[in-house]
Every structure is written in C-alpha cells, then in structure tokens.
Amino acid sequence: xxxxxxxxVRIIPLVIPAIGSGGTLKLRSFLILSAFSLVLFVAVTLLxxxxxxxxxLQAAAGKRVWQRHNCVSCHTLFGNGGYVGExxxxxxxxxxxxxLVQYLxxxxxxxxxxxxxxxxxxxxxAENVVSYLEYVHTIPTLGWPPxxxxxxxxx
Amino acid sequence: MKLFRMxxxxxxxxxxxxxxxxxxxxxxxxxxxxxCLAAVTLFxxxxxxxxxxxxxxxxxxxxxxxxxxxxxxxxxxxxxxxxLIGTMGMVYYFTAAELNREIFSPRLARWQxxxxxxxxxxxxxxxxxxxxxxxxxxxxxxxxxxxxxxxxLLAAYNLVRTLWADKHHITPAAAIMTVGILFLLIxxxxxxxxxxxxxxxxxxxxxVVHLWExxxxxxxxxxxxxxxxxxxxxxVREKVExxxxxxxxxxxxxxxxxxxxxxxxxxVPSLWLVLGALISLLEVVPVVMLVQMTYVGLKSSKANNxxxxxxxxxxxxxxxxxxxLLYHVTGASVFGLMITVPWVNLYVHGxxxxxxHAHLALFGSMGFLVLAGCYYVLSRGSEPTQAGYKAGVLAxxxxxxxxxxxxxxxxxxxxxxxYLWRVLGRDFMQVSLLLTPYLLARVLAGGMxxxxxxxxxxxxxxxxxxxxxxxx
Numbered sequence: 172x173x174x175x176x177x178x179x180v181r182i183i184p185l186v187i188p189a190i191g192s193g194g195t196l197k198l199r200s201f202l203i204l205s206a207f208s209l210v211l212f213v214a215v216t217l218l219x220x221x222x223x224x225x226x227x228l229q230a231a232a233g234k235r236v237w238q239r240h241n242c243v244s245c246h247t248l249f250g251n252g253g254y255v256g257e258x259x260x261x262x263x264x265x266x267x268x269x270x271l272v273q274y275l276x277x278x279x280x281x282x283x284x285x286x287x288x289x290x291x292x293x294x295x296x297a298e299n300v301v302s303y304l305e306y307v308h309t310i311p312t313l314g315w316p317p318x319x320x321x322x323x324x325x326x
Numbered sequence: 327m328k329l330f331r332m333x334x335x336x337x338x339x340x341x342x343x344x345x346x347x348x349x350x351x352x353x354x355x356x357x358x359x360x361x362c363l364a365a366v367t368l369f370x371x372x373x374x375x376x377x378x379x380x381x382x383x384x385x386x387x388x389x390x391x392x393x394x395x396x397x398x399x400x401x402x403x404x405x406x407x408x409x410l411i412g413t414m415g416m417v418y419y420f421t422a423a424e425l426n427r428e429i430f431s432p433r434l435a436r437w438q439x440x441x442x443x444x445x446x447x448x449x450x451x452x453x454x455x456x457x458x459x460x461x462x463x464x465x466x467x468x469x470x471x472x473x474x475x476x477x478x479l480l481a482a483y484n485l486v487r488t489l490w491a492d493k494h495h496i497t498p499a500a501a502i503m504t505v506g507i508l509f510l511l512i513x514x515x516x517x518x519x520x521x522x523x524x525x526x527x528x529x530x531x532x533x534v535v536h537l538w539e540x541x542x543x544x545x546x547x548x549x550x551x552x553x554x555x556x557x558x559x560x561x562v563r564e565k566v567e568x569x570x571x572x573x574x575x576x577x578x579x580x581x582x583x584x585x586x587x588x589x590x591x592x593x594v595p596s597l598w599l600v601l602g603a604l605i606s607l608l609e610v611v612p613v614v615m616l617v618q619m620t621y622v623g624l625k626s627s628k629a630n631n632x633x634x635x636x637x638x639x640x641x642x643x644x645x646x647x648x649x650x651l652l653y654h655v656t657g658a659s660v661f662g663l664m665i666t667v668p669w670v671n672l673y674v675h676g677x678x679x680x681x682x683h684a685h686l687a688l689f690g691s692m693g694f695l696v697l698a699g700c701y702y703v704l705s706r707g708s709e710p711t712q713a714g715y716k717a718g719v720l721a722x723x724x725x726x727x728x729x730x731x732x733x734x735x736x737x738x739x740x741x742x743x744x745y746l747w748r749v750l751g752r753d754f755m756q757v758s759l760l761l762t763p764y765l766l767a768r769v770l771a772g773g774m775x776x777x778x779x780x781x782x783x784x785x786x787x788x789x790x791x792x793x794x795x796x797x798x
Contacts, residue, residue, distance in 0.1 A: 319751025
C-alpha cells in the first residue's frame with residue numbers, strides 16, 4: 172500500500188492501537204491510556220523526589236512543628252504558601268539560626284500591626300523548626316529564587 | 327438509553343415529530359439534590375470566610391476569633407471540598423440520566439452523603455479550633471481526609487457497579503464521570519500520609535491541588551457539559567460521543583504531566599521544567615475542543631429557531647457554563663500558559679500573581695461549572711420566573727465582575743511584587759506595604775463577588791424550594 176496522499180490516514184489506526192475506527196478513542200483504550208499515564212507519572216515523581224541528603228530526626232520533628240502551627244498560611248517554602256510573610260526557603264542565609272530561634276521564642280510585633288505578635292513557639296519547637304529550615308535550604312531548587320539584578324541597591 | 331436517544335434526537339432537530347418524552351426521575355437524582363444543596367451552601371459560607379480573611383490582610387490588628395493562618399486554611403478547605411460535594415451530586419444525577427436507569431445502590435449514595443458532609447464539616451470545625459496539619463489546601467487532619475476518601479470509595483464502588491450492571495450500554499459521558507471519581511479517590515489517598523521529605527510532600531499535595539482540578543474534575547464536568555449540551559439541543563449526541571474519549575484521554579495525560587509546572591522549584595530534576603512547560607500546551611487542546619463545540623452549538627441554535635434554547639432554566643445554566651468557558655480560556659489557559667514558561671515562572675512564582683491565577687482558574691473554570699450543575703439539578707421540574715431569571719443573570723454578572731476585579735487587583739499586586747522584590751531586590755516587607763491599595767481593591771471586588779454569590783444561592787434555594795415535593 173503506497174503511503175502518501177489520503178492513504179496515510181488509513182494506517183493511523185494500525186500504527187496507534189489506541190485510536191479505533193472513526194478516529195476516536197474507545198473506552199478500553201481510554202482506560203489503558205489513563206492507567207499507564209498515571210503509573211508512569213507516579214513512578215517518575217517518586218524517583219524525582221528522592222532527596223540526596225536524608226532529613227535529620229530533628230529537622231523531621233521541625234517539619235511537624237511547621238505543619239502543626241500552619242506556618243504555610245503566611246510563609247512560602249519553595250514559593251508555595253501564603254504571601255503575608257517572607258519566603259523562608261533560604262532564610263537561614265539571611266538570619267543566623269540562633270537569632271531565628273530567639274525570634275520564634277520571643278516574637279516581636281508584626282509590621283504593620285501595632286499589637287499583634289508573630290505566633291510564639293517554645294524553645295524545643297523553635298530549635299526543631301529552625302533545623303527544618305536549615306534542611307530546606309540544602310535542597311537544590313534549580314536556581315529559584317532568582318537573584319535580583321541590583322541586589323542591595325536602593326532605588 | 328433508548329428513551330434518552332429519542333430525547334436527544336428530538337432536541338437536535340433531526341426528528342421534529344418526536345415530542346419530548348416525560349423523563350423518569352430516579353432515586354439517584356433525588357439524592358443528588360442534597361449534595362448540590364450542601365455544596366452551594368458551603369460556597370455561600372466560603373465567600374464570607376474569604377472576605378473576612380481579605381479584610382484581615384489589609385486592616386492591621388483586626389480582632390478576629392480565628393487567627394489569619396487558620397482562617398485562610400478554612401477558606402482553602404472550602405475551595406477544595408464544596409466543588410467535591412457538588413460534583414458527587416452531579417455525577418449521580420447525570421449518570422442516571424445518561425444511562426436512563428437507577429444507580430446500583432441509592433442507599434449507599436445516601437450514606438455517602440452523610441460521610442462526606444460529616445468529614446467536610448469536621449475539617450472546618452477542627453481548623454476553627456486551631457487543630458490542623460499545615461499542608462496548603464489540605465490543612466485539615468489527615469484522618470479527616472481519610473473519611474473524605476471513604477466517601478469517594480463508596481461513590482466509586484457505586485458508580486462502577488452501576489456501569490457494570492449493563493456493560494454493553496455504557497455511554498462515554500457516564501464512563502468518564504466514573505473515571506473522574508476514581509481519579510479523585512486515587513489522588514487523594516497519598517495525601518492522608520505524612521511525608522518527612524518536603525519535596526515529596528509538595529509533589530503529593532499537587533496531586534490534589536492540581537490534578538483534582540485540572541484532571542479529575544475536568545472529566546466529571548466534561549460528562550456534565552456533554553449531557554447538558556445534548557439535552558439542551560446545542561450538540562448532537564453522536565458528534566459529542568465521537569470525541570469525548572479522545573478529549574478525556576488528552577485531559578488525563580495532559581493533566582498528569584503538566585503537574586510538572588508545579589514541580590519546577592520544589593527540588594526535582596530539571597526534566598520537569600521541560601515536561602511541565604511543554605505538556606501544559608497539551609492541556610489547552612481539550613479547552614479548544616470544548617469552546618469549538620459550544621461555538622458551533624450556539625451558532626446553529628441561533629440559526630434554527632426550533633432547536634434553540636427556550637427554557638430559562640437552561641439559559642441560566644448556559645450563562646454559568648459560558649462564564650466557566652471564559653475563565654477556561656483566559657485565566658486558566660492563556661494566563662496559565664504565560665506563567666508556565668520557566669523563565670517567567672522563576673520570577674512570578676511565590677507572588678500574588680500565582681494567587682490571581684488560582685482565583686481565576688480555580689473558581690473561574692471549576693466553580694462556575696459546579697454551580698451550573700448544582701443549579702440544573704436543584705431546579706429540575708420548575709422554570710424560574712421572569713424576575714427570578716433576571717436576578718440569576720445579575721448574580722452571574724456580579725460574580726464575573728467580582729472575580730475579574732479580584733483577579734486584576736491581585737495581578738497588579740503580583741506584578742509590582744515581582745518587579746520590586748524579585749527583580750530589583752527591594753526589602754520584602756517594604757514592598758508588601760506598597761501592595762495595600764491593591765489588596766484593598768481585592769476586598770471591594772470580593773464584596774461584589776459575595777453579593778453575586780448570595781443572590782445566586784438565593785435563586786438556587788428558591789428553585790430547590792419550589793421543586794422539593796416533586797422534582798419531576
């Protein structure tokens with residue numbers, strides 16, 4: 172059978188078994204395609220999410236503190252979360268860990284409020300959550316957040 | 327099935343001699359009413375919670391019984407769960423209509439409603455008491471999501487058994503709705519676990535945040551739209567069915583791998599930058615097919631007076647569907663694709679730009695459709711009065727203006743934030759304070775949205791009240 176002209180249309184159902192007569196999918200093909208896509212997607216995700224550095228016990232405990240206090244509602248990690256507070260993915264490079272612990276144990280008033288303080292943690296919780304933030308900082312994020320063009324310059 | 331074929335043939339104008347046969351009301355369709363009523367009620371409460379949260383953002387020291395971090399969590403909990411409950415009702419309703427027979431077990435559907443409502447309300451109550459699990463969009467306790475999963479399991483079992491009962495007469499719309507429910511279940515389950523690895527945690531979260539919305543709900547609503555278009559005479563059954571599986575197949579594969587655009591910066595290899603950006607293009611294809619189908623349907627319906635939509639109830643449903651299509655194209659597809667380009671995303675990610683996209687795409691595409699379905703289900707057997715129809719259209723208009731207002735305000739805030747904070751590197755808090763006027767504009771638009779919300783819910787309640795005794 173010569174391939175060319177309108178004839179190529181006829182071989183499409185042979186080449187792609189998922190496409191049946193009339194150029195449309197059938198239920199069985201749709202189910203197979205969906206199941207295959209899902210399994211492959213989950214497998215690739217699991218492989219990609221594998222962390223080069225395993226998380227320490229303290230950092231893992233800190234992650235639970237992070238979740239229990241719903242920190243994500245105001246702060247982002249990897250840019251995901253709320254935008255009221257600053258992104259904390261690399262906060263340990265700007266504020267040193269003991270200062271962070273101190274901030275969380277004796278939280279200051281949050282700008283622009285005059286009375287409302289940042290929620291407080293006890294010392295162990297604060298140390299754990301800072302350990303978690305130190306761990307998050309070590310995760311490679313493909314160059315995010317971007318480096319500002321004129322870092323530090325006042326306009 | 328036969329009855330339904332006759333019905334659609336009559337509506338499509340090919341056999342004008344056939345009059346519309348009186349459709350039977352199935353128990354499944356009566357039960358679906360309580361799902362839809364619960365869903366629209368939760369939607370009304372959501373706009374109050376969201377408005378309070380938006381105010382809390384711009385008014386310093388605003389006294390509130392629930393702190394902002396838990397208030398926002400409740401808002402997101404509503405955003406995820408009311409469309410789910412509405413979808414469950416819609417799927418039962420339209421599956422029975424499509425197959426023209428009763429579902430496998432109406433009793434199970436009743437139990438399922440109890441389960442999903444109890445666990446959804448528990449999420450809101452526990453979050454109000456400041457008990458939560460701190461994963462964005464899934465802030466409730468994991469055990470509660472297990473309960474939601476149980477409800478989905480009951481739904482999936484019920485629907486699969488329904489289809490299985492007559493394997494040779496499965497319509498594409500019924501099949502893809504069932505697959506949609508199955509996907510909702512499969513994607514939720516990994517999220518009842520705890521992950522120590524933050525990268526995996528973020529990834530699993532997007533299986534609900536992204537894949538519920540852009541894949542599973544796309545399947546359930548595609549089934550609804552197909553059924554509605556056929557019944558309303560906007561499309562011919564054969565034509566719709568010819569493309570439905572292909573559309574659904576694209577929605578599944580496109581939806582799955584475009585999750586990559588959420589994976590970009592969470593600690594995965596750069597493969598996902600390519601996958602996420604390229605496959606997101608594929609996601610647009612089903613949207614284009616849907617828009618094309620609507621355009622052709624509306625054009626032919628206008629040209630042919632005998633087949634055009636006469637019923638005000640169907641017209642109001644159509645206004646809601648058209649609103650959804652508007653945001654499918656603008657907020658979700660065009661704007662979504664723009665911020666999916668990795669070089670753009672690098673800068674706009676983690677700013678109010680994402681928030682603008684979330685509002686436009688989440689409520690815009692999905693919320694309007696679930697509202698359309700719920701209104702259609704709850705108004706069965708009655709026509710709105712002229713005043714009721716006008717109020718309904720006004721409500722849709724207010725919702726649209728409010729949503730576009732919120733989206734625009736957040737977009738401007740997002741661009742400012744991107745430029746001043748990300749590009750120029752100015753202090754985060756300094757930039758945040760500059761955003762207050764735009765966040766205030768968001769509150770005003772949100773107020774407009776809430777007004778539209780209440781007006782629409784009032785019309786839906788009125789329709790429900792009129793038909794509560796005999797929805798036929």
